[in-house]
Each structure stands twice: as structure tokens, then as C-alpha cells.
Amino acid sequence: GKYVPKPVVRGVQLSTGTLLMAEGVRFIIGTSRFQVLKNAAEPYLSLQAFGPIPIGIIIGFVGGLVTLLFLNNRKFPAGLLLIIGGTLIGVLLGKTGILKQVSLSVGFPKVLPFGFPTSADFSYALLILVLPQIPMTIGNAVIANVDLSREYFGEHSKKVTYGASCISMSLANFLSFLLGGMPLCHGAGGLAAHYRFGARTPGSNIIIGSFFVALAILFGKHALGIVYLIPMSVLGILLLFAGSQLGLTILDVEDRKDLFVVLMILGITLATNLAAGFIAGILVAYMLRYEKLSV
Template sequence: MDETAQEKKLSAHNASPTQASDHPADPVLSGGFRFDRMELAGAFGDLGTLLPIVIAMILINNLSPSSVFFAFGLLYLLSGFVYRLPIPVQPLKAVGAIAIAYPAVVTESVIGASGILFGAFLLVVSLTGLMDWMAKLFSQAVVRGIQLTLGLVFLKKGIELIIHKDLFMSGAQNRLAEYPVNLIIGITVFALVLLLLDNRRFPAALAALVVGIGSGLALGGFSTLTLAFGPTDVRLISPSMSDYWTALVMLIIPQIPLTIGNACVGTASTCTSLFAGNPLLAKAKAGMFALTMGIVNLPAGFFGAVPMCHGTGGLAAHYRFGARTGGAPIMIGAFFILIALVLGELGFSLLALIPRSVLGVLLVFAGLELCPLLRNLKTNEEYFVALLIAGIALAVPNMGWAFAIGIAVDFFIRKMNVRI
């Protein structure tokens, strides 16, 4: 999607004091990597999206933590080295939601089959050029509607996590269960992040995670810690034809519109908004995003990993907390591989210690980074399409319907020259 003057203005507005527009030799423009505290903080900025779904799928769908985190680590490393921008890696939201809701049907082998099918689909549409053709269906109004939708969803989910009565997702007992401890921690961490949001000495996301893990240990998290090192059991998955059919109907078909609109086209558009003028944008295209997702998802499915994607919300989260280069995905990728191969059950237990409300705070700030992108729109017709998409998406369970309707309405308005 072409850059606009407004997108350049937005990028300048959002840029940190050390960002490339002010320093020509900065790694942001030169294609280098940064590995400082802000980049590290940004690397962990998207845990609010990733951990709730991943931890729930490991616990409920009986997945191997090592298989799951190793796959995430690989795709993060690939993204960091290929794009050299803070491109995120997230679990497929539709797949995760359905798998968690129907564990008796969506078994480990069905999840593996979904990763294989999803990876194969992405490789085909990327290598044949179909993804670039499909990307043309998404006008700026449609893309901004998708970004607004994800921003509002993140805000809603983040607040739900903050006000949830249970502190731990792992089921560990909270020592002060009779008090609203999760809410108190959430309010405290929200205030802390707000104070440290642009602090380079004490990065906000790292401070939130330190407070989260510390409070989790203090309030009963020790009871679920497993002091076992090394990788957990990794199983080779051989899905049956029935598994593939279940995965296609229940998981992949509902996911595809969301992946095209958000993980491919939306991520490319958000890159353009946040890194306007950066020569690295030449690679940050919808077709390339489909390719990197396909390369890792296809083989990872044979080991029962959670199917993964990129995403506009994850990019906003990494950026909001300080990530500007490929250093952030490389660091978080190495961290996940360390958990998968060295820390094993102990690493998974430590991540499960982070209170829901801390993850909720990270989600809230990611949502607040996405929603203002709507201001790039110029006409009432564009605002109409974007708001229509967001309204439908918040009312129906499958956001793909909202994107499809938005595309149709946008095409009708432009074709019939409708004025609003």
C-alpha cells in the first residue's frame, strides 16, 4: 500500500527520540539490529496476546510446551533476520479460541493438521502471487477498519483479564483469594506502565513483567513450579484424514479471512505507518509475510505446535514498548527457544506465573497504539467502511465476516460513487 503524507506524519509523531528520522546512521534505517534495553522491552511487549492463548492450549489441549515454544522461537528468529523490523509472531486467534472451547474435538492431532494445512495454504498463495492479488481487495478504509477492530478487541480482552477474579491462568491457588488481588495488581501495573512508557532507563514492559512474576511467586505461584530442565516430551504427529477434515472445517476456513486481512495486509500497512520512509519496507509485504508464516507452520504442524501468524496488533505492541529493529524478534525468539530446549517445564511454569492482569495491561496499551491509526482516513466514506467493519466484528463471533462485508461495501461505495 502506498505511503501517504499523513502516514509519514504519524510515523514522525510516534517516533522515539532515537528513531531513524532524526539520526541517519540509526539501525532503524540502516537495516542493522539494536539489542538495548528498549529493544528488549519491546520484545516482550506482545506477551499479552501470546501467553493467554498459548498457555490455555498447552494446558487444555495437552500440547508439548517444547514443541510450541520452539516453533514460536523459530518464526521469531526468521522474522527478525528477514525483515529486520519488529515483526510479531502470534497464535492464530480463531484457531486458539475454537480449540480451547472444544478440546474433545480439537485434539493435538487436529491442531497439528491445522498447522500443516495452514502452512501449505500460505506457501501456495505466496509463491503463486495470489496473496498480492488478494491484498488489492483491501483498501485503506478496510485495513484501518481491521486495525481499529483489533485495537478494540485488545482493549476489551485486556480489561477482561484485569478484572478477572482469578489471578493465575494455570489454576494455582491465590493466597489472598478472598481479595480482588488481580484487579489491584492490574491497576498498579497500569499506573507503572503509564509512568514508564517512554522511560529508556526502566522500560515499561520489563518493569511490568518483573512486577508480575514477583507478585505471582509471592501469592502462591511456588505451588505450581516444576523444577524440571530440558525439553518436554515432543511427539511426531500423524494426522488422519478425519483430523485434516475437522481442522479444515472448524479451524482453517474461519481463520483464513482474518489471516489475509490482519496478518498479511494489515501488518504490511502498519509497517508502512510506523516506519514510513524506511527502505526495509520493500520486504514487508503481504506476500512475504505469507511466505515466512508458511515456511515454519508447515513443518511445525507435524510436531503439534500451535499454528502461528504475524499480526498488526503484535506489531503495535512491540513498537509501543520500544522495539524498532529486528533485534526485538531475535531476542524473544532466542528466549522461547531457551524455554523449549533448556528450561522446559520450569520455563513454562514461570510464564504461567504472570498474573492475568499484567498480560491485560500489555494488551490494553497495544490496543491504544492501534486505534489512532484510524485518523489517517480522509473522507466520510472511508470512515463509514472502517467503523462498519469494527461494529460488525464486535457483534459476530467470526471477524472474517466483518472483513468480507467491509470489502463488499467499500467496493459498492467506490463503484457507485456514493457520498456520505
């Protein structure tokens, strides 16, 4: 951006990618918070291990191999193969109660299902959720996302601007609020994942969006039963490769000072959070423009 140096953008992208990769590995080996809470590496599979080897590691290894083999295949996209294969594993090895949860329940979302928020709700959300999230949203969902869009799509991404990204997120969150949904934002990680797994046109967003809308309308709360069919380790592979693609954006960083900023943001992010890394990165990047400072 105009006021955010390029190494800061790359640092945010590397940090986000590293966080995604780390979470992906946890999904594969079964140590994510959700898996620990459920006390199972694959909470929705009836089979947890082949001998001494956890089932998640086996699925992760096979899934990783499939991804490497088909990552550049246009006829059989790796991401689609992973989802289909994971779903089949869920059908064959899933716990008996999972499929019973899947049943048609046609319905449409209600407007303000939890009622209109009180002033206390707004105050709590502003202080606890909104303000702490602003630096990360600006860094990853706006600046890094726009930068990656331009890198991937060149002139075709001219409509993807900082302003457009902010407005689209605002509208999406307002609609989500009306329907009782969760907060959401853009993200360089999601863009990297979609692109690397084969998405090249707006049609990919229409396809995946239509799929999720259909799930919600046709199955309602029972749609989770379908999601549960996909093993955690398959999701881990998707996160691992998505994060790696985002991290690889630093390949164009050659200057020593710039690389220092990138790595410093990564270190601070791992020790604290991405928002702190983003803010510190901007400060250090501007400081290092002073010629007498060296690294």
C-alpha cells in the first residue's frame, strides 16, 4: 500500500501462512483444541488408528501425496479430490450416528433470530472483538489480500481495491448480523488456497457459495452432519498447502533489511498475535529507512 511498506505486507502474508500451516499440522496429528476437547484425533471416525499409527497421520500422508500429484491438474483439481476422498472416508469409517444426523430440513434463515443487540452488547463487541481485530483485518484482509490479488490476476484485479475490500466486508457483515451469522472478512490465506487449488474465475465463488447456501436451506442445522463426514486431517492438508502458498510470496524479498522486517513480523506474530506483528513491522520498516541503521 501507499503507507504500508512491501516487506510489511510480505511479513503479514508469511505470518498468516505459517499460522495456517501450524494449525493444519495440528489437525493432522490430532492436537488442535477441538480434537483435544473431544479426546480423539478424528472425533467423527469410528477408526482412530492402524496399529500404532494414528489414522489422521495416514490420511494426511495420503492426502498430501494426492495433492502433490494433482496440484497442477486442471481436469482433476487436487482440492476437489481431497474433499471427495475425505467424504468417502467419512461415509465408510464414520461413526454410526453421523449419517443419522443428516436429514432434509428445508427452511430459510430468520431476521434477527436472537433479537436486536442491547447497548451493552454493542459496547462489549466494540471493546472485546472489534478494536482488537482492526489491525489484523487491515493487514491481512485488506492490504495483504489486495496485494495478493494483484499478484495473481494482474490487470483483472483492478477492481479489488482497499476501499472495495472494506465496503464488501462491511456489507457482508451487516447481512450476516441480520441473519444471526458470525463475523467474517476477506483473507489472503483463503485467496491463496482457492487460487492454488485451481480457482481462476468468479465462477468458483459462485459454485462454492451456492453449495453452502443449498446446504443451509435444504438441511438447516443438520448440514453439520455432512461437514462432519470430512476428516480433520483432510482439512489439515488443505490448510497446510494453503499456508505454504501464502508463505511463498516472500520469494521476491531480496533486500536484507526487508527480509529482517518480514522475519521480525513472523517472530512477533508467533509470540503474540498478527496485529502486534503488523504494527511493529510498520514501525521497524520506517525506522530501517534511516541509512545509519543496519541489520
